[in-house]
Amino acid sequence: MEIKAIRGFNDILPNEIGKWQFAERTAREIFEGFGFSEIRIPILERTELFSRGIGEATDIVEKEMYTFTDRSGNTLTLRPEATASMARAYLEHQLHTFDPVAKLYCIGPMFRYERPQKGRYRQFYQIDAEVFGVENPMVDAEVILMLIHFLKKVGLERLELQINSLGCRACRPRYREELKHFLLTKSFQLCEDCQRRLHANPLRIFDCKVETCHEAIANAPQVIDFICSECQIHFDQVKKYLERAELTYILNPRMVRGLDYYTRTAFEVVSYQLGSQNAVTGGGRYDNLFQEIGGLDIPGIGFAIGMERLVSLLPKDREFIQYPHLFIAALGEETMKEAYRIINQLHLEGIRAELDYEEKSLKSQMRRADKLKAQYVLILGEDELKRGKAVLRNMENKVQEEIPINNILNTLKEKILRD
Numbered sequence: 490m491e492i493k494a495i496r497g498f499n500d501i502l503p504n505e506i507g508k509w510q511f512a513e514r515t516a517r518e519i520f521e522g523f524g525f526s527e528i529r530i531p532i533l534e535r536t537e538l539f540s541r542g543i544g545e546a547t548d549i550v551e552k553e554m555y556t557f558t559d560r561s562g563n564t565l566t567l568r569p570e571a572t573a574s575m576a577r578a579y580l581e582h583q584l585h586t587f588d589p590v591a592k593l594y595c596i597g598p599m600f601r602y603e604r605p606q607k608g609r610y611r612q613f614y615q616i617d618a619e620v621f622g623v624e625n626p627m628v629d630a631e632v633i634l635m636l637i638h639f640l641k642k643v644g645l646e647r648l649e650l651q652i653n654s655l656g657c658r659a660c661r662p663r664y665r666e667e668l669k670h671f672l673l674t675k676s677f678q679l680c681e682d683c684q685r686r687l688h689a690n691p692l693r694i695f696d697c698k699v700e701t702c703h704e705a706i707a708n709a710p711q712v713i714d715f716i717c718s719e720c721q722i723h724f725d726q727v728k729k730y731l732e733r734a735e736l737t738y739i740l741n742p743r744m745v746r747g748l749d750y751y752t753r754t755a756f757e758v759v760s761y762q763l764g765s766q767n768a769v770t771g772g773g774r775y776d777n778l779f780q781e782i783g784g785l786d787i788p789g790i791g792f793a794i795g796m797e798r799l800v801s802l803l804p805k806d807r808e809f810i811q812y813p814h815l816f817i818a819a820l821g822e823e824t825m826k827e828a829y830r831i832i833n834q835l836h837l838e839g840i841r842a843e844l845d846y847e848e849k850s851l852k853s854q855m856r857r858a859d860k861l862k863a864q865y866v867l868i869l870g871e872d873e874l875k876r877g878k879a880v881l882r883n884m885e886n887k888v889q890e891e892i893p894i895n896n897i898l899n900t901l902k903e904k905i906l907r908d
């Protein structure tokens with residue numbers, strides 16, 4: 490029986506990879522320009538990192554983690570997100586003793602046992618950026634500016650930045666109670682999951698997709714009306730810094746990000762490019778995460794961009810595939826030897842060249858060159874070779890010319906790199 494990939498786990502094929510590489514390359518360039526360094530963290534971690542860091546009463550920890558016991562009896566989990574691992578690495582390697590401020594980014598796969606559907610997978614990729622060790626609202630705006638700059642740079646349009654403040658350890662409990670109190674009167678409208686959430690984590694009900702839950706929460710009290718004066722000052726400053734950076738935003742008091750560790754600033758960027766609203770990315774401040782996993786009071790802020798969603802929004806008219814610069818059509822045994830010599834030299838010079846290993850007819854080789862969308866074809870025939878010549882055909886304008894073989898590398902380099 491044919492073996493297929495697991496449901497929700499995707500292959501990213503060569504004809505799509507150009508978009509991914511473009512997005513990743515642009516992220517690296519921009520983030521590093523903003524002073525961020527890449528960090529690579531393991532895919533597997535101890536389960537408690539996520540259950541403590543993300544929070545027991547979140548969907549991720551409750552039902553979406555890939556958790557298993559290894560041969561030594563350790564309970565391990567495939568990372569469902571990168572922030573907790575990045576925070577763990579920062580603590581474990583005591584990066585804060587070198588410099589309390591760390592600006593880090595990470596690109597890679599995450600794993601969540603969600604019901605696979607379009608745009609929702611069990612293995613998906615994220616680009617994450619985090620700043621650890623800064624409470625100043627200036628950095629909130631800086632991180633958002635970097636994010637918007639990146640999204641624009643890769644070609645996303647009609648973006649809308651939405652922000653909210655979720656309060657802190659001091660003021661959120663009061664809001665939680667108020668929300669719970671309100672929802673208790675509507676509990677008959679809530680789905681089974683939200684009945685549970687009502688006691689464990691009522692803020693999660695805002696994210697529920699069930700229609701009756703939506704209705705139940707429609708007139709619920711809003712967190713922004715309950716935040717303490719410190720949180721209010723922090724939020725006002727964030728808004729001021731955004732304005733100074735000429736970033737327009739809208740306040741979305743109903744945006745309550747799902748993970749437990751978020752505090753104060755929360756943001757999402759949506760794109761109206763495809764007509765309906767599309768959340769491309771979200772993030773926020775999490776001043777409690779380090780407490781949960783390491784007992785230290787270290788603030789953090791960051792975001793995660795879903796790569797699959799991002800790639801689907803990249804401009805359609807842009808060419809992301811790298812086609813061959815040159816196809817060498819060789820005819821006959823002697824010319825194959827020459828083709829082999831030339832192609833090796835071209836590859837060493839970074840020129841994308843292809844040839845036909847099967848020594849098929851010229852017609853069939855030209856057909857393949859066409860299919861591969863080669864820019865030029867170099868035709869090597871026995872007769873031309875004897876005269877020390879080859880024919881170079883420009884596949885776009887169909888112009889052919891004879892070129893001498895003895896200086897062929899330079900001639901090709903000049904033409905190809907000039908185009």
Ligand code: AMP
Pocket residue numbers: 570601603608609610611612613614615768769770771793794795796797798
């Ligand atoms: P989160 O870590 O849940 O805040 O998600 C951040 C981004 O990751 C989202 O905006 C999505 O684009 C993406 N994402 C989250 N879960 C999935 C998934 N199961 N499949 C594909 N993308 C996802």
